[in-house]
Amino acid sequence: MHLRGATGGYFNFLVGLRIMGAKEIKIRIDPERCKGCMFCVMVCPKKVLDKDDKVNERGVQCVIVKAPEECIGCGLCAIMCPDCAIEIEKDQVLGDR
């Protein structure tokens, strides 16, 4: 599952989310920065990311979050991205969900 943000503006992100133990992991991909090189897809050990079927308004097949429930929060995708298009955020979850 992936959620696509509204187009345009700073908050134009593709966001994936999973709850891992007491941590909440958010994967944010900024399609304004993504150039579709797929380095992140190649390095992800859990096959969380994939190439979008569609071409965006910049003519790029951006990366999408295909399986957020598989993400272990290792951050390899964000480290490898040459355009700083990926942000991994791990928040402590307070209380039960």
Ligand code: SF4
């Ligand atoms: S590594 Fe960065 S620029 Fe390349 S496809 Fe992934 S998010 Fe896009």
Ligand code: SF4
């Ligand atoms: S943080 Fe690790 S497991 Fe999660 S999407 Fe990135 S490379 Fe894959």
